Amino acid sequence: MRIWCLADILPESEALSRAVELLREGAAIAIPTETVYGLAADATNGEAVARIYETKGRPQFNPLIAHVADIAMAERIADFNPLARRLADAFWPGPLTLVLPHRAGSGIHPLVTAGLDTIALRCPRGFGARVIAALDRPVAAPSANTSGRISGTTAQAVAADLGARIPLIVDGGSTPVGLESTIVRVSDDGIALLRPGGIAAEEIERVAGLPLARGAKGVQAPGMLASHYAPSAHMRLNVTQVEAGEALLAFGPRRVAGAEKAVALRNLSESGDLREAATNLFSHLLALDSSGAATIAAEPVPLEGLGEAINDRLARAAAPRDS
């Protein structure tokens, strides 16, 4: 398939001033973060934020994460209680998003929060933090992919999906974490896990010194839409056997029965390492999906640590499609 790509693709080392200039003009551009590529726009500019939804084809009621350069910028936007502050000190910059009470007069455009009185904040590592510091404004950035598709973890994947719709893709190579940030809501009642992600829940519990509430209600995170991470192929999970014609998403050193029949095979981690598996998840799904197999069979991945997020993403990829 030939893709018409409008976007300039610039390496990080050459992209900073162009990225800042485009963000100031209200463009939506793709930037690397440590988790996945983000489709970034000035969070204080409503037209720019609208461009994100338009580019992604995302339903407008889904709130976005506002990315900040540091804790000081975050504290001008949201109220941090001591627990929130402790988590930010421990995990920022990094793949943790905090949902906190939104301060009046923060300058954040309401399209970002979709009308909620809370706001999701994250301080990314690397180029993301540099571009936000240079812009001196928070940046809204959902994953850089068409709504419902697999999140882009390389500049090439972003170009193939959104290259015809955005002016710039900043190429920072493969994103090291490979899946989205963990989202927690922090209040005086404690911490609730809203979306498993790049930091294991156990690590957060260790720093917080209290358990995370699970199955939180009242917030509809789009990461929670059933078929959010949908490949075109059907998915069969926790398989014990591969059927003829299936592609196989493997995990660990041992193969399930019939693995030799698989028309394509990708192993999330030969050694059974969950961090490595998380990093490979979206790129392997994409590769197996493009093999043309009608079904992707996935071997079981243990539920501990980052395995929770991996299983969550796999379950979404396997969910029945709305359309």
Ligand code: TXA
């Ligand atoms: O790793 C990441 O988090 C990536 C990179 C680009 O930073 N970004 C990302 O953003 O995944 P997005 O927009 O795809 O996911 C935002 C998530 C959604 O599930 C949304 O519902 C949730 O954050 N969210 C945003 N504001 C919220 C709020 N006030 N309360 C609860 N959830 C919120």
Ligand code: MG
């Ligand atoms: Mg996404």
